[in-house]
Amino acid sequence: MSATTFTRGGTPYTPTYADSIDSKKCIGCGRCYKVCVRDVLTLIDRGEDDEIDDDDWDDEDAKAMMTIKNPGDCTGCGACGRTCPKGCFTFVTA
Ligand code: SF4
Ligand code: SF4
Incomplete structure (x- = not known):
């Protein structure tokens, strides 16, 4: 079930909640952290276990x-x- 709500002007919209972040693509730039006003995100060090050999990793x-x-x-x-x-x-809607 999605959580449809309304804008101030009364237009219905469906929130899209952050569900996952692809660690293979993330370059740790912090842009997402700066725009989030809800303290949802945090930057962590890549541990030994997180090292990626995959070709998909951009940086x-x-x-x-x-x-x-x-x-x-x-x-x-x-x-x-x-x-x-x-x-x-x-993102997910519920
Ligand atoms: S730190 Fe940068 S690359 Fe990683 S999820 Fe946030 S905006 Fe995307
Ligand atoms: S910016 Fe923050 S509040 Fe907005 S969708 Fe992303 S994690 Fe959620």
């Missing part, structure tokens, strides 16, 4: 990646996905 120098720390606080504004230059985010 082998990236030492950090973004994760979803507080998924329950997301309002579904979608700003993080709009600002991400690598298309890392996946």
